[in-house]
Amino acid sequence: MKTDELITVLSTNVEPIDRRQLSREVVAAVILGIVVAIGSALALPGMRMDIGAPNALTYFCAKIIFATVIVIAGTAYLLRLARPGVVSPTRSVPLPWPPVAVAAIATVSLVSAPLWHWHNMAMGHGWLECLVSIPIIAVVPFAAVVWAVRRMAPTDLARTGALAGFVAGGISAAGYALHCTDDSIPFIALWYGGAIVMCTLAGALLGPRLLRW
Amino acid sequence: MRAHEPELRRLMIAGQAGDAAAYRTLLDHLSRHLRGYCKSKLINYGRSSADAEDLVQDVIIAIHTRRHTYSPDQLFTPWVHAIARYKLIDHLRRRNTGFADIPLDGMTSEMEAHDDRNAVESSYDLQRLLAALPAKMQLAIRHVKIEGLSIAETAERCDMSESAVKVNIHRGLKKLADMISREVKS
Numbered sequence: 001m002k003t004d005e006l007i008t009v010l011s012t013n014v015e016p017i018d019r020r021q022l023s024r025e026v027v028a029a030v031i032l033g034i035v036v037a038i039g040s041a042l043a044l045p046g047m048r049m050d051i052g053a054p055n056a057l058t059y060f061c062a063k064i065i066f067a068t069v070i071v072i073a074g075t076a077y078l079l080r081l082a083r084p085g086v087v088s089p090t091r092s093v094p095l096p097w098p099p100v101a102v103a104a105i106a107t108v109s110l111v112s113a114p115l116w117h118w119h120n121m122a123m124g125h126g127w128l129e130c131l132v133s134i135p136i137i138a139v140v141p142f143a144a145v146v147w148a149v150r151r152m153a154p155t156d157l158a159r160t161g162a163l164a165g166f167v168a169g170g171i172s173a174a175g176y177a178l179h180c181t182d183d184s185i186p187f188i189a190l191w192y193g194g195a196i197v198m199c200t201l202a203g204a205l206l207g208p209r210l211l212r213w
Numbered sequence: 214m215r216a217h218e219p220e221l222r223r224l225m226i227a228g229q230a231g232d233a234a235a236y237r238t239l240l241d242h243l244s245r246h247l248r249g250y251c252k253s254k255l256i257n258y259g260r261s262s263a264d265a266e267d268l269v270q271d272v273i274i275a276i277h278t279r280r281h282t283y284s285p286d287q288l289f290t291p292w293v294h295a296i297a298r299y300k301l302i303d304h305l306r307r308r309n310t311g312f313a314d315i316p317l318d319g320m321t322s323e324m325e326a327h328d329d330r331n332a333v334e335s336s337y338d339l340q341r342l343l344a345a346l347p348a349k350m351q352l353a354i355r356h357v358k359i360e361g362l363s364i365a366e367t368a369e370r371c372d373m374s375e376s377a378v379k380v381n382i383h384r385g386l387k388k389l390a391d392m393i394s395r396e397v398k399s
Contacts, residue, residue, distance in 0.1 A: 001270070001334060001335055001337045001338060001339040001342075002333065002334050002335075003244050003248075003266060003269060003270055003273070003333055003334075003335065005339055006270050006273060006274070006335075006339070007237060007240040007241060007244060007273065008237075008358070008359065009339070009354070009358045009359060009386075009389075010236075010240060010273070010274070010277045010358075010386075011228075011233050011236045011237035011240055012233060012237075012357065012358045012359070012361050013233060013357045013358065013361070013363070013364065013382075014228060014231060014232075014233045014236045015231060015379070015382075015383070016229065016230050016231030017229045017280060017281040018281065019229075019281070019284075021281055022281060022282060082282070083282045083283070083284060083287065083292070084279070084282060084283075084291075084292050084293075084295035084296045084299070085287065085288065085290075085291030085292035085293070085294060085295035085296075086284075086287055086291075086292075152279070152282050153275070153279040153282045153296065153299075155295045155296070155298070155299040212303075213275075213279075
């Protein structure tokens with residue numbers, strides 16, 4: 001086929017594009033992910049029953065805020081990364097800020113607590129459950145985000161995949177927070193953070209396979 | 214290409230809004246730049262420049278199918294370059310056949326600018342690819358995209374609704390693009 005013919009086929013009666021299609025699809029994927037994450041957190045481990053207990057609501061909100069910041073920052077960066085030629089590969093982005101902030105608060109709260117509380121604060125009752133549940137709940141949100149990003153044009157697949165995993169991990173953490181009764185900042189930093197790091201790494205590994213176009 | 218940035222960007226934005234003439238000028242212009250880019254890159258990586266035209270068309274199809282990912286507030290040249298680079302790397306990985314066919318002589322003549330776009334052909338056969346599509350898609354694409362009839366005329370001739378014509382074109386082009394990239398893979 002002559003290139004000229006191809007150009008004729010593509011340009012004759014070319015259809016106008018919908019400029020907002022991209023962000024709409026990504027936002028729809030994130031919302032779908034949130035609904036599924038909340039649904040699966042409620043259906044599988046179940047809602048925490050002690051939400052009325054002193055401090056429970058405070059920590060619940062802290063977890064939700066932590067997850068929300070991750071999801072919003074991650075999605076905003078993902079929308080840039082999936083457009084060709086926007087983010088230069090070498091420029092770093094202030095994405096590590098939410099985890100760093102939480103790690104700092106966690107350190108402060110550990111230091112200000114007596115030594116014999118450290119083990120309880122950091123390990124809680126369900127660190128393993130947290131570390132396993134968040135990546136599992138993240139599977140469907142990850143698939144939804146990957147679906148939306150595939151319709152864009154990511155050129156750095158490992159990085160885009162990592163970010164999709166990061167966002168899915170954040171969504172899943174918000175869902176898991178409905179169930180989790182471990183109320184301490186060090187726990188959130190270590191195990192929520194750790195689970196989201198796992199999701200991010202999995203995304204980086206899967207990205208080059210799943211996102212190719 | 215940098216020098217043309219404002220002009221190319223203007224054409225792209227007009228093309229996104231449905232201005233076929235601007236879009237055609239843009240693709241013509243890009244194909245000339247891409248031809249030079251693909252040939253010199255393939256030679257640099259020790260590949261034959263014989264399939265440069267396949268790569269050029271692959272990039273043009275990618276530009277077309279992903280044209281909604283260009284946002285008017287970003288620079289256009291880096292957008293095109295990122296897509297071309299992505300498709301080049303993809304091409305190099307898929308045809309990872311070693312360095313057997315490096316042309317030793319005639320390198321410099323290959324590097325010169327090529328503007329003979331009517332003479333350049335890829336190995337894809339448009340008629341054969343089109344023939345593989347379902348009948349309605351074929352008809353819609355032939356009438357609207359090759360013969361240049363309007364959507365309304367095509368709808369009347371083919372006894373389809375206008376939206377059916379549009380959907381058939383959209384799906385047909387997507388299928389064509391998929392077939393071409395599958396041919397690149399194999």
